[in-house]
Amino acid sequence: MKRTLSIASSSTLFLVIAMTIIFSGCGGNSTKKLDMTQEFKDFIKTYEAKVTPLFKEMNLANFKAAVSGKPEDYKIATDLRIKVTKIYTNKDDFAKLKKFKESNSITDELLKRQLEILYNSYLSNQIDDKKLEEMIKLQSKIEEEFNTFRADVNGKKLTDNEIEEILRNSKKSDELKAAWMGTKKSGEVVSADVIKIVKLRNEIAKELGFNNYHEMSLKLSDQDPKEIEKLFDELDNLTKDEFAKLKGEMDDYFAKRYNIKKEELMPWHYQNRFFQEAPQIYPADIDTYYKGKDLVDLTTKYYNGVGLEIADMVKKSDLFEKPGKNQHAFCQDIDNEGDVRV
Numbered sequence: 001m002k003r004t005l006s007i008a009s010s011s012t013l014f015l016v017i018a019m020t021i022i023f024s025g026c027g028g029n030s031t032k033k034l035d036m037t038q039e040f041k042d043f044i045k046t047y048e049a050k051v052t053p054l055f056k057e058m059n060l061a062n063f064k065a066a067v068s069g070k071p072e073d074y075k076i077a078t079d080l081r082i083k084v085t086k087i088y089t090n091k092d093d094f095a096k097l098k099k100f101k102e103s104n105s106i107t108d109e110l111l112k113r114q115l116e117i118l119y120n121s122y123l124s125n126q127i128d129d130k131k132l133e134e135m136i137k138l139q140s141k142i143e144e145e146f147n148t149f150r151a152d153v154n155g156k157k158l159t160d161n162e163i164e165e166i167l168r169n170s171k172k173s174d175e176l177k178a179a180w181m182g183t184k185k186s187g188e189v190v191s192a193d194v195i196k197i198v199k200l201r202n203e204i205a206k207e208l209g210f211n212n213y214h215e216m217s218l219k220l221s222d223q224d225p226k227e228i229e230k231l232f233d234e235l236d237n238l239t240k241d242e243f244a245k246l247k248g249e250m251d252d253y254f255a256k257r258y259n260i261k262k263e264e265l266m267p268w269h270y271q272n273r274f275f276q277e278a279p280q281i282y283p284a285d286i287d288t289y290y291k292g293k294d295l296v297d298l299t300t301k302y303y304n305g306v307g308l309e310i311a312d313m314v315k316k317s318d319l320f321e322k323p324g325k326n327q328h329a330f331c332q333d334i335d336n337e338g339d340v341r342v
Contacts, residue, residue, distance in 0.1 A: 033107065037105065039100070040100050040106055040111060054080070056335045058080040059332060061076050062077045062081075062332070063332055069323065069324020074143075078140040081140065085136060086129070088122045089129065093122060094126055097118055121220075127207060134200060135200050138193055138197045142193050147325075148324050149185075151179070152182055153166075153178050154178060159321055159327060160183070163183055167268065167270075167273065176268040179268070183273050201213035249281065250279060299314075313341065316341050
């Protein structure tokens, strides 16, 4: 009887010790996770204090350069881009992010997402400072040259809107060709620098363990290159027959419009610089409804009608053509706090 009790007591003691060890370990892991989570929160706080004011300053400079087209404004914007990007080259910060990521201690879903975005942002910039500056300066130079480009058609500088007006309304093939070809001269202006930046970006991507910049850009933006390719292949398969049918209708219409054979149709015959908008092959003039109207006032009233106040945004935006201005429509969030400009 005493022997039985002794064995039972020993078993109980063993279980108590085992459970104590287990719970002690769990407690230690829990404490470690809490410590790591707090450390990451502190990292974010420090990061935001550095980045937030610089991002706003950079975005304001980018917007000003895009509107003015002045070299001095592009220079200021470029210098600020370099300054902001160099935050992400910090080796110590990246080491911390790598530690947070590999620890698997960040369990809060929002924090996990922030960690993933920060890690990828830093990873793409773990490169030599000289290469980084060269890449940003090349990118800015290309943007400036492309944004300030105006097509030269028969000795006259034309805006994109004037080019589109010709392509939409003219029935003269020579005039259409001159206008369309004039826009393509922008390629001659930037081609050498585009080739340089492609080679440099691919070189950087390979140094970081990717096959090329395209792959790196997609993967660090949560995209799978194979899935993207599969998606577009599927889209092509689903639409190519219908597109061919519609394209046939367009060709019939434009052959009659220009009094040429369908085989003689060229890119400048389709009423758009890039064949990215539906040509006007059906009798519908939408512009009629807006002639003589104040478009800004109409837009403001519309958004007011759906409960969105945009007066402040309109006041800060730059809505109409001017020399040197970026002709592409774009919308920019300046500070993630409501300052949005068009």
